[in-house]
Amino acid sequence: MHRTAAPGRNRNRSLLGLAGAAALAIAMAGCSTPAAEGETSGGEVVFADYGGPTNESRQIAYFDSFQDETGTRVVSASLQDAIMYSMLEGEEGDYDLIQVSSDSLIKYKENLAVLPDGVPRADTFPEEIQDYAVGGFLIGITQGWLTDTFPDGGPQDWADFFDTEKYPGKRAWPGAPGSYDASFELALLADGVAPEDLYPLDLDRAVAKLDSIRDDLVFYESYPEVQTLLSTGSASIAVSVTGQFTALMNQGLDVTVQWNEAFLSPNFFVIPESAENKEAAYELATWLADGERQAVFTERTFYGPANEATFDYLPEDVASKLPGGPGNDGSLYFDEQYRADYLEELTSSYTEWLAG
Amino acid sequence: MQPTRTQTEKRWLLWPPLAFFAIALGIPMAMLLVQSFDRGGGAFVEMFTMSSFTAALLRTLVMAAVVTVLTTLIGAVYGLAIWAAPRWFSGILLAWLMLSLWTSIVVRTVGWMLLEIPRGAIYWLLSSLGLVEEPIELYQTALAMYPAMVAVMLPFVVLPAMTAMSSIDREQLNAAVIFGAGPTLVLRSVILPALMPALISGGVLVFVMSLGFYVTPLLLGGPANLTVSGLINLQVNTLNRPDLGASMSLLLVAATVVIYLIADRLFKVSEKWG
Numbered sequence: 165m166h167r168t169a170a171p172g173r174n175r176n177r178s179l180l181g182l183a184g185a186a187a188l189a190i191a192m193a194g195c196s197t198p199a200a201e202g203e204t205s206g207g208e209v210v211f212a213d214y215g216g217p218t219n220e221s222r223q224i225a226y227f228d229s230f231q232d233e234t235g236t237r238v239v240s241a242s243l244q245d246a247i248m249y250s251m252l253e254g255e256e257g258d259y260d261l262i263q264v265s266s267d268s269l270i271k272y273k274e275n276l277a278v279l280p281d282g283v284p285r286a287d288t289f290p291e292e293i294q295d296y297a298v299g300g301f302l303i304g305i306t307q308g309w310l311t312d313t314f315p316d317g318g319p320q321d322w323a324d325f326f327d328t329e330k331y332p333g334k335r336a337w338p339g340a341p342g343s344y345d346a347s348f349e350l351a352l353l354a355d356g357v358a359p360e361d362l363y364p365l366d367l368d369r370a371v372a373k374l375d376s377i378r379d380d381l382v383f384y385e386s387y388p389e390v391q392t393l394l395s396t397g398s399a400s401i402a403v404s405v406t407g408q409f410t411a412l413m414n415q416g417l418d419v420t421v422q423w424n425e426a427f428l429s430p431n432f433f434v435i436p437e438s439a440e441n442k443e444a445a446y447e448l449a450t451w452l453a454d455g456e457r458q459a460v461f462t463e464r465t466f467y468g469p470a471n472e473a474t475f476d477y478l479p480e481d482v483a484s485k486l487p488g489g490p491g492n493d494g495s496l497y498f499d500e501q502y503r504a505d506y507l508e509e510l511t512s513s514y515t516e517w518l519a520g
Numbered sequence: 521m522q523p524t525r526t527q528t529e530k531r532w533l534l535w536p537p538l539a540f541f542a543i544a545l546g547i548p549m550a551m552l553l554v555q556s557f558d559r560g561g562g563a564f565v566e567m568f569t570m571s572s573f574t575a576a577l578l579r580t581l582v583m584a585a586v587v588t589v590l591t592t593l594i595g596a597v598y599g600l601a602i603w604a605a606p607r608w609f610s611g612i613l614l615a616w617l618m619l620s621l622w623t624s625i626v627v628r629t630v631g632w633m634l635l636e637i638p639r640g641a642i643y644w645l646l647s648s649l650g651l652v653e654e655p656i657e658l659y660q661t662a663l664a665m666y667p668a669m670v671a672v673m674l675p676f677v678v679l680p681a682m683t684a685m686s687s688i689d690r691e692q693l694n695a696a697v698i699f700g701a702g703p704t705l706v707l708r709s710v711i712l713p714a715l716m717p718a719l720i721s722g723g724v725l726v727f728v729m730s731l732g733f734y735v736t737p738l739l740l741g742g743p744a745n746l747t748v749s750g751l752i753n754l755q756v757n758t759l760n761r762p763d764l765g766a767s768m769s770l771l772l773v774a775a776t777v778v779i780y781l782i783a784d785r786l787f788k789v790s791e792k793w794g
Contacts (some may be wrong), residue, residue, distance in 0.1 A: 462542075
């Protein structure tokens, strides 16, 4: 269920993890299959993600050094839904690590590998996914605006967001069918539901609240449109993944991100039980959990780190802009179990509301 | 028809296009059919119980009809203008049309978006003329969506209309004028009869193609204008229900074929192409 974003630090674990990895590496050297072709000693491990800048940052922060250090080839695959679902359902496939959403993790848990004790867990993630999630980061979904828009300070919470008298102007809002993000949750929070009472979601109440603001919304189909809508002044506030606000800041604009009642969503790989190179995948998982390497990745992407230890390697001005960063209090987590169980209801309710 | 060629020679020429369509159309359709029975074929019934689907289907048909009427009317005027204008100006009109035809539909849609958003280019123009002060309420309304869709479809009416007009004998027009016909009568009894078949075949083409609109209405018209294509995308990419997506796709293809066959029976469309 929901909780705030800063559980205690745990550095012993990562030390333990390194030891575990070393042990694994020795074990693997003993029984390694002959390398398919060429010089590499330790075979390969295949990860599947959606490419783009995240993939590039992963290569630079983690995979290049892992490959040099261990001799295990890290192969990047462009994620195919068909392969992903068949592996999640327990069948054989080419991937060793697959980027999935939290609801998929929960839905297909029994076909996923539980991380061995030696592999450090993502300690900023909700407890129920820590044993499966590898190489993760946190995405924030919240409201942000150009600081100039509200010189006397902008909305403090979702109730303020719905107050179009006090904070006039259009709100940029996710408009692709099925892209409900945090829409139901934030509507209920605005309507006075306490964070701990959000689930199970009262969809009728949420939809009624959403209806009340519909005329003040301008919808986007893909996240980058948020930048256009905000920077032209076409929308005064946007609800979006925080990466879009970071992108605007990188263009030199002064953007305020409201972390209070922001939703944090973990993003990660899982290792399917049917993966061919599980041992190498565990070794890579340990590599990915290292704070110093995560700091390199974080500085490139501005996603929130999966391990608290990473903050030790980040400058203050970077850390303060991150989901789960110091001072960015009041963030909430989704109930991923509920969202997994009710995926179809949520999608169809939201699509019907959008089309209505 | 070349009398010197034998029947066998001509039949041989049919094989490459037939083979192409068997591969490029037949195989994907067969795969769609297989996929739609992924969960036992219940998807064909299930989709009609989904109010979001029936609403999207109706919306798509209405939208395609509106686009067809608007495009045919504007296309006729545009085609006539190209035909009647002095050479340099008809060159410009034609260049505009081809330029838009050669530009990706996504690029054009984003272009319209930048024009139409509350503080976009239209707002900027109007406000610098002192005509508006508040951001404009145009983006994500029907008024924002139809011009963009008509612009996408316009070449498919204008090009056949131009071909039809160029086949009018100018002497026939001169004759009509000499015998005392006014502009209205010339338009009604000489120009329209020549133009009509082209407008009908162009209109059918536009209607059928408009059934596939997705990004343009969703972005410019707002999410209230979700089409069947958008719903198919949702089934496949978000809900992991490829069987539903496939049966909706098959229905859309079937509807297209049926509409085309009816139009062909009524208007002899296929005889007018080529």
